[in-house]
Amino acid sequence: MILVLIGYMGSGKSLIGNTLAEKIGYDYLDLDAYIEEQEKKTIKDIFQDHGEIYFRKKETIYLKEVLANFENTVLALGGGTPCFAGNLEFIQQKSNATTVYLQTSLDELTQRLYAEKEKRPLIAHLESHEALKDFIRKHLFERSFYYSQSTHKVNTDQKHPEEISKEIQAALF
Numbered sequence: 001m002i003l004v005l006i007g008y009m010g011s012g013k014s015l016i017g018n019t020l021a022e023k024i025g026y027d028y029l030d031l032d033a034y035i036e037e038q039e040k041k042t043i044k045d046i047f048q049d050h051g052e053i054y055f056r057k058k059e060t061i062y063l064k065e066v067l068a069n070f071e072n073t074v075l076a077l078g079g080g081t082p083c084f085a086g087n088l089e090f091i092q093q094k095s096n097a098t099t100v101y102l103q104t105s106l107d108e109l110t111q112r113l114y115a116e117k118e119k120r121p122l123i124a125h126l127e128s129h130e131a132l133k134d135f136i137r138k139h140l141f142e143r144s145f146y147y148s149q150s151t152h153k154v155n156t157d158q159k160h161p162e163e164i165s166k167e168i169q170a171a172l173f
């Protein structure tokens, strides 16, 4: 199986992915890290040098490469991966993949992301806490259409990674 973690930036896909994979004896793969490795550039530099459309094309290519070549893996997607190029439909059609949405409130996302917005090109320019919160509110609303189509959903607010990981295991096994 490939367990695919979906959710907004800051929902904890990368953090939880690691914890969960360790617990269930799966490998862990972060699509953002895989893209950076293959392209030999940070996500920030890919956006800066080539723009978002180029990044989305690469993201889809590498997603399909990973889904074709990995097994027994927890795969953390990028925040936008399921929202472009039919990627979510592609994942859902695979018999060996299942999707888990890490749902997180606007307040908690804003709090988590304000501290580390610089490495995320879509929000790096938002100076104040209020501006960031306004952006996330609208963006999350648009993206929820995709996220909510996931097979499983776990809320992450005020929860320790261990607890979230346990809830995912309970939903899956």
Ligand SMILES: Nc1ncnc2c1ncn2[C@@H]1O[C@H](COP(=O)(O)OP(=O)(O)OP(=O)(O)O)[C@@H](O)[C@H]1O
Binding pocket: 007, 008, 009, 010, 011, 012, 013, 014, 015, 016, 032, 076, 077, 078, 079, 080, 112, 113, 116, 120, 156, 158, 159, 160, 161, 164
């Ligand atoms: N359940 C949690 N409790 C407290 N802090 C958390 C939790 N989940 C994530 N964080 C923190 O929020 C920040 C963002 O988490 P993470 O990088 O895992 O998000 P992500 O979903 O992978 O985001 P992106 O889509 O941008 O890759 C990190 O500093 C992480 O430690």
Ligand SMILES: O=C(O)C1=C[C@@H](O)[C@@H](O)[C@H](O)C1
Binding pocket: 008, 009, 032, 043, 077, 078, 079, 080, 081, 119, 120, 121, 122
């Ligand atoms: O939400 C998004 O669109 C993104 C999230 C990150 O994981 C990266 O994939 C990139 O910064 C874009």
Ligand SMILES: [Mg+2]
Binding pocket: 013, 014, 015, 030, 032, 076, 077, 078
């Ligand atoms: Mg991540």
